[in-house]
Amino acid sequence: MSEVLQVGNKTIKSGEIPILLKQYGLWTQFVRGVIIDEAIADISLSEEESRRAVEEWRLQNKLTSLEDRDAWLQSQGLTIDQMEEMILRPLRVEKLKQAKWHPKADLYFIERKQSLDQVVYSLLRTQDQGLAWELYYRIQQGEMSFAECARQYSKGPESQTGGLLGPVALTQPHPQIGKMLSVSQPGKLWRPQALAEWFIIIRLEKYLPAKLDDAMRRRLVDEMHETWLQEQVQLVSKSQSVESPAPSKPL
Incomplete structure (x- = not known):
């Protein structure tokens, strides 16, 4: 079924979604999100990490009671599971960054040192x-x-x-x-x-001279991650552009 979403009186078909995302300036953000979701699919958190992250988020957003939480969920159109996934996602991304890029920080620092001094x-x-x-x-x-x-x-x-x-x-x-x-x-x-x-x-x-202290290592990990992510977005966007059928010419 090609009709996937009803917004007001407008029915949006699946093939129209990429076009609309680009028109609204949301395409890159959407692709980034999809790439990150795929990358963190196997990143797990302990029960304690999850509990602490959710509790901290609720306190920061002043959702101290179940009534406050439920009212917020209703206002956002989210389920409890979706809320928790939203809260835990940054923590899983951080774990990905540390696992993928932290071991490469020393060599990257040497490569980048002249521009960091x-x-x-x-x-x-x-x-x-x-x-x-x-x-x-x-x-x-x-x-x-x-x-x-x-x-x-x-x-x-x-x-x-x-x-x-x-x-x-x-x-x-x-x-x-x-x-x-x-x-x-x-x-x-x-x-x-x-x-x-x-x-x-x-x-x-x-x-x-630049020093590879904790703050610098954090900066380099973030930089390597962002460079990788931008490269992946470009690959996906290029592939999507190539695969998109050309608009038909009027008769």
Whole structure:
């Protein structure tokens, strides 16, 4: 039977669902959900884990009595089993992520480390080449501080912070600036460099190497999971697009 859903006076056929999901901007979210459900199908929770998660959720949502719970279920059009599945799903996803990606975090960290390292640096920019060299020599000789020069003469938003920027990942600044910072020692003052319409002066203040602590491991696990999930969504979407029949041409 092709008619699967009645919404008001509209009957929606199964073949129309993908089209409507895309029109409503829900296709990607739907596919993500299906992929995750398939991936966590074999992930189990203990009775204690399930009980604690449901209890915490009820307390957070102030559903402290059975009457409150039943009223909420009715308002959402859910059964108790569906509610519990909704509550436990994030916990099962977390278990999936830890099982699938946690063992790979060390190697991934090594691969990503250069882009995870952070720097604090000072930047000054001007379109006047002569002024750039004058300010460089003033800073170098200690006649003015970098912060004073940036506040008075820099033409970018960094003038509000005395030229100080960061901490930021080495990949965040312009590639030319990132390259200079990557080979700098803290305190190194670079001579004026041409960059687009600007002449810039930069100085590395601090180099903050990334560390594989618990917070970083958590971030990398989430990142690997999201990358995998996006790849799976693209594969499904591409496959669905290829398999969808082309619209018939009017006679």
